[in-house]
Amino acid sequence: KAGVTQTPRYLIKTRGQQVTLSCSPISGHRSVSWYQQTPGQGLQFLFEYFSETQRNKGNFPGRFSGRQFSNSRSEMNVSTLELGDSALYLCASSSNTGTDEKLFFGSGTQLSVL
Amino acid sequence: DAKTTQPPSMDCAEGRAANLPCNHSTISGNEYVYWYRQIHSQGPQYIIHGLKNNETNEMASLIITEDRKSSTLILPHATLRDTAVYYCIVSWGGKLIFGQGTELSVKP
Numbered sequence: 001k002a003g004v005t006q007t008p009r010y011l012i013k014t015r016g017q018q019v020t021l022s023c024s025p026i027s028g029h030r031s032v033s034w035y036q037q038t039p040g041q042g043l044q045f046l047f048e049y050f051s052e053t054q055r056n057k058g059n060f061p062g063r064f065s066g067r068q069f070s071n072s073r074s075e076m077n078v079s080t081l082e083l084g085d086s087a088l089y090l091c092a093s094s095s096n097t098g099t100d101e102k103l104f105f106g107s108g109t110q111l112s113v114l
Numbered sequence: 115d116a117k118t119t120q121p122p123s124m125d126c127a128e129g130r131a132a133n134l135p136c137n138h139s140t141i142s143g144n145e146y147v148y149w150y151r152q153i154h155s156q157g158p159q160y161i162i163h164g165l166k167n168n169e170t171n172e173m174a175s176l177i178i179t180e181d182r183k184s185s186t187l188i189l190p191h192a193t194l195r196d197t198a199v200y201y202c203i204v205s206w207g208g209k210l211i212f213g214q215g216t217e218l219s220v221k222p
Contacts, residue, residue: 033209042215088155090157092158103158103160108157
């Protein structure tokens with residue numbers, strides 16, 4: 001099976017712009033989660049989608065949003081970019097067949113905001 | 115906030131066993147203990163998880179104390195490629211809250 005695919009791998013934006021990141025989960029996986037990783041804050045949970053519905057949400061401002069499509073692919077959007085949004089954004093998928101879920105992570109999108 | 119406490123860093127000699135401790139004294143009865151690792155600039159990689167019993171797979175062994183308040187990840191024969199940040203997480207239902215992890219350095 002192909003792993004979790006995230007595109008693009010690298011992205012450079014300027015303050016005030018918006019950005020959309022894409023994630024294709026492992027085939028058959030219905031849950032997609034997003035994480036932000038920065039040197040200062042570490043790995044922080046953004047949100048989780050399951051069957052096109054947001055099921056869990058982390059403590060991030062409304063500028064961060066996401067969605068999931070019927071084929072389980074997911075996108076996350078960040079509007080009005082700030083310098084502090086520079087980070088590695090990671091997507092993870094799981095089959096969500098029970099309560100002990102293993103997450104499989106992609107390689108991430110490295111976003112730089114100038 | 116993360117519910118686990120790990121030492122920030124550890125060293126291990128190549129070929130020796132690496133024993134990474136984790137404290138999770140507030141773990142709930144239905145929460146699992148997960149271990150992930152992250153090699154620089156890559157996404158975290160699942161290693162192993164367990165509820166009550168000790169677990170072993172091709173990568174590692176997980177030892178959970180009887181009271182479930184702590185656990186140890188064991189890499190039986192560490193190699194240089196095991197150098198990474200190791201995260202211990204307690205969770206139920208798939209939402210993982212990462213702490214700062216343990217930076218393991220395997221040295222020749």
